[in-house]
Amino acid sequence: MATSSTVLERRVAKPKQSAGLWSDAWGRLRKNRLAILGLVLVILLLTAGLLGPIIAPWNYQVQDLQAVFANGNRPVPPFSPGHLLGTDSLGRDLLSRLLDGARISVTVAFVVQIVILTIGVPIGALAGWFGGNLDNALMRFTDVIYAFPDLLFIILLSVAFRETAFGQALDGLFLVFVAIGLTSWVTVARLVRGQLLALKETEFVEAARAIGVSDRRIVTRHLLPNGLSPIIVAITLGIPSAILAESTLAFIGVGVQPPRASWGSLIADGEKYVRGDPHLVLFPAVAIALALIGFTFLGDGLRDALDPKLKGKQ
Amino acid sequence: MISYLVRRILWIIPVLFTVSIITFILMHSVPGGPWDRDKRLPEGVQARLNAQYGLDQPIYVQYVNWAGQFVQGNLGPSYRYQDRTVNTIVADGIGTTVQLGVMAFILAVLVGIPLGIIAALGHNRSPDYLSTSVSIVGIATPSFVLAILLIVFFGVELRWFPTSGWKGPQYWVLPTIALAGFPIAQIARYTRASMLEVTRKDYIRTAQSKGLRDRAVVVRHMVRNALIPVVTILGPIFAFLVTGSFIIETIFAIPGVGRYYITAIGTRDYSLLMAMTMLYAFAVAFMNVVVDVLYAYIDPRIRYS
Numbered sequence: 021m022a023t024s025s026t027v028l029e030r031r032v033a034k035p036k037q038s039a040g041l042w043s044d045a046w047g048r049l050r051k052n053r054l055a056i057l058g059l060v061l062v063i064l065l066l067t068a069g070l071l072g073p074i075i076a077p078w079n080y081q082v083q084d085l086q087a088v089f090a091n092g093n094r095p096v097p098p099f100s101p102g103h104l105l106g107t108d109s110l111g112r113d114l115l116s117r118l119l120d121g122a123r124i125s126v127t128v129a130f131v132v133q134i135v136i137l138t139i140g141v142p143i144g145a146l147a148g149w150f151g152g153n154l155d156n157a158l159m160r161f162t163d164v165i166y167a168f169p170d171l172l173f174i175i176l177l178s179v180a181f182r183e184t185a186f187g188q189a190l191d192g193l194f195l196v197f198v199a200i201g202l203t204s205w206v207t208v209a210r211l212v213r214g215q216l217l218a219l220k221e222t223e224f225v226e227a228a229r230a231i232g233v234s235d236r237r238i239v240t241r242h243l244l245p246n247g248l249s250p251i252i253v254a255i256t257l258g259i260p261s262a263i264l265a266e267s268t269l270a271f272i273g274v275g276v277q278p279p280r281a282s283w284g285s286l287i288a289d290g291e292k293y294v295r296g297d298p299h300l301v302l303f304p305a306v307a308i309a310l311a312l313i314g315f316t317f318l319g320d321g322l323r324d325a326l327d328p329k330l331k332g333k334q
Numbered sequence: 335m336i337s338y339l340v341r342r343i344l345w346i347i348p349v350l351f352t353v354s355i356i357t358f359i360l361m362h363s364v365p366g367g368p369w370d371r372d373k374r375l376p377e378g379v380q381a382r383l384n385a386q387y388g389l390d391q392p393i394y395v396q397y398v399n400w401a402g403q404f405v406q407g408n409l410g411p412s413y414r415y416q417d418r419t420v421n422t423i424v425a426d427g428i429g430t431t432v433q434l435g436v437m438a439f440i441l442a443v444l445v446g447i448p449l450g451i452i453a454a455l456g457h458n459r460s461p462d463y464l465s466t467s468v469s470i471v472g473i474a475t476p477s478f479v480l481a482i483l484l485i486v487f488f489g490v491e492l493r494w495f496p497t498s499g500w501k502g503p504q505y506w507v508l509p510t511i512a513l514a515g516f517p518i519a520q521i522a523r524y525t526r527a528s529m530l531e532v533t534r535k536d537y538i539r540t541a542q543s544k545g546l547r548d549r550a551v552v553v554r555h556m557v558r559n560a561l562i563p564v565v566t567i568l569g570p571i572f573a574f575l576v577t578g579s580f581i582i583e584t585i586f587a588i589p590g591v592g593r594y595y596i597t598a599i600g601t602r603d604y605s606l607l608m609a610m611t612m613l614y615a616f617a618v619a620f621m622n623v624v625v626d627v628l629y630a631y632i633d634p635r636i637r638y639s
Contacts, residue, residue: 026553052624105403132389136551160345160348163345163349163355163619163622164348164349164352165617166614166618166619166622167349167350167353167615167616167619167622168356169353169595169610169611169614169615169618170354170577171580171595172357172599172607172610172611172614173356173357173360175599176357176360176361176364176599179365179599180360180364180365182364183365187413234429260473264476267476268476268477268478269583271476271478271581272581272584272596276438283477284476286480287478287479289480294482294486295490296485298486301479301482305475305479305483308476308479309474309475310474312473312474313470314472314475316474333376
């Protein structure tokens with residue numbers, strides 16, 4: 021078994037004490053060029069999302085009609101004075117709108133994952149810890165959610181509650197985030213359950229018990245680090261799915277309400293002009309691509325860095 | 335094994351039941367109704383229409399009526415397309431949607447798996463970088479963006495393929511690629527990771543040390559074992575293909591059933607919406623069973639009881 025030999029190897033062959041899970045992981049992550057690229061992209065996205073309104077050259081809904089008139093009533097092309105990435109057909113600065121879109125994507129990334137964690141972790145933990153009938157019932161419930169058409173659920177929810185205060189929160193986005201979260205916690209719940217089931221029975225937990233390690237130390241040094249990393253990875257890799265879901269919904273006109281625009285709705289707006297003014301589609305598409313790549317690379321890198329089974333190999 | 339299979343298939347029934355109840359309640363809590371038009375119908379007409387279609391009854395009565403008809407295979411009248419029943423709408427479009435999904439699936443498997451194998455065999459050399467770049471593009475490009483780009487380049491500029499309709503094989507090319515892009519990337523990534531994992535296994539070292547040719551090691555020992563975990567992502571990929579077909583069918587004006595899915599919500603076409611939901615839920619739940627059974631079949635270490 022790979023696991024038991026790793027434990028033995030570590031005991032016998034490792035002369036110096038490991039620096040601890042997190043600094044070890046950081047050391048491995050730092051050596052992974054793709055992961056660092058991902059981290060840089062994620063930090064850029066976070067900065068754009070947080071500082072967006074401050075660094076944006078224009079307000080996202082201000083129309084620079086003069087520039088559009090000067091251009092023969094057509095969208096201003098990129099690299100024009102005053103509009104680095106050009107404007108849309110209404111004279112709204114594309115860079116500023118992209119920055120506002122970044123803010124939407126950052127919010128999606130976090131709100132959805134918080135919803136997923138608050139539902140998925142308790143359900144998975146209860147099922148994995150207690151087992152038996154409770155486990156059965158909870159897992160059958162996840163089957164139902166899994167088979168549920170998430171797109172339909174999200175659209176129905178956002179249409180049903182559009183007029184309420186809940187539906188109006190965050191320009192209509194809050195509802196979409198919660199709806200995406202409500203349909204995507206299943207993976208995390210199954211993961212947590214599987215982790216608990218597997219870890220309860222592992223040889224290293226048994227071995228730790230046998231040599232008299234206290235329960236608390238088993239939990240903090242063995243169960244938590246081993247169980248936590250897959251969840252961190254799943255959460256990081258869940259972010260691009262959430263960003264993708266939000267932009268797809270925005271593309272078909274569900275979610276954020278005009279004049280605000282997410283990257284998906286910018287692409288839907290730009291589709292009509294794509295032949296003459298491809299920048300209206302290409303720049304938002306690049307923004308989505310960079311965000312998706314950033315979180316995917318970071319998630320992959322975290323998985324490699326946090327997976328203790330790979331320690332000492334490669 | 336047989337009893338496991340029967341139990342899993344029977345379990346689909348309560349799943350569908352629960353999904354139908356949730357959808358029914360949500361659907362009827364959405365404001366508005368199927369008779370909303372730009373020009374408002376007179377109150378009396380609306381009331382008579384509601385009475386005729388049973389929409390004036392309490393929601394649980396409506397649900398029981400709907401469920402009674404559903405189990406007999408009757409999906410009800412369409413509120414929007416009043417000359418057609420939902421049965422004929424589904425029957426007309428389902429073939430096209432299934433064809434699109436199957437073609438995209440085959441393309442994703444035929445491109446994704448070799449791409450992943452090539453990347454792993456040339457680990458950290460140019461084949462790996464080439465294959466990884468393809469996966470990155472697939473992951474970073476949502477299917478609706480890929481569809482727009484394909485339409486602009488291969489449809490409008492180069493005029494190689496038509497961009498809307500479904501009248502012959504040349505119409506199939508762009509939608510299939512647009513739908514397969516993301517699954518190709520996912521399958522390639524999983525295959526690559528799984529191949530790299532297998533490379534380190536003891537049985538590969540054994541195979542090499544007993545003098546097997548590289549080719550035999552790769553084909554007989556690595557690939558066959560590496561593909562086992564890849565089967566697990568086929569379920570999520572199938573769900574993606576179904577959802578993706580809604581968007582792709584709308585963009586390419588393909589006469590399948592997927593595009594009704596989104597429009598039925600806007601027009602409050604209750605019976606069509608329920609039919610589409612049940613279709614989706616059945617397809618996803620059924621494919622999950624298929625994937626689990628397939629997994630046990632190709633990996634003899636897994637036994638269900």
